[in-house]
Amino acid sequence: MNYDHEILFILNEAGTKGLSVQKIARHVFNNHTNFFESVSYDEIHRCVAAFLKRNSRTADSIIERTDVRGVYRINLFNTSRQLYFDFKDEVKETNEAEKTCEDKSLSLF
Numbered sequence: 001m002n003y004d005h006e007i008l009f010i011l012n013e014a015g016t017k018g019l020s021v022q023k024i025a026r027h028v029f030n031n032h033t034n035f036f037e038s039v040s041y042d043e044i045h046r047c048v049a050a051f052l053k054r055n056s057r058t059a060d061s062i063i064e065r066t067d068v069r070g071v072y073r074i075n076l077f078n079t080s081r082q083l084y085f086d087f088k089d090e091v092k093e094t095n096e097a098e099k100t101c102e103d104k105s106l107s108l109f
Helices: 004-014 021-032 041-054 081-085 088-100
Strands: 063-065 071-074
Touching: 004 021, 004 041, 004 071, 021 041, 021 071
Parallel strands: none
Antiparallel strands: 063 071
């Protein structure tokens, strides 16, 4: 399965400290486990580790390794980061616009 967006979301929520591969795999596993469908933790751990290795090789990658072994975080100096994460302000503006709308119709009674 493809867990790319979920891994990026988890790392974005983790902040500048980052998370270990094991914790990221545990979050993904918990999000995909339910009563009707089960996915092996080992399979998810392999997919997460492969994704993190593949996307942290260069300095321009969206994910970077930290000084601690096995801990990854979002690369703050990457320009492609904007494509994934800079849409939060737009969502907040639309929610505020919806709150300011009032029902100004006349009552029937």
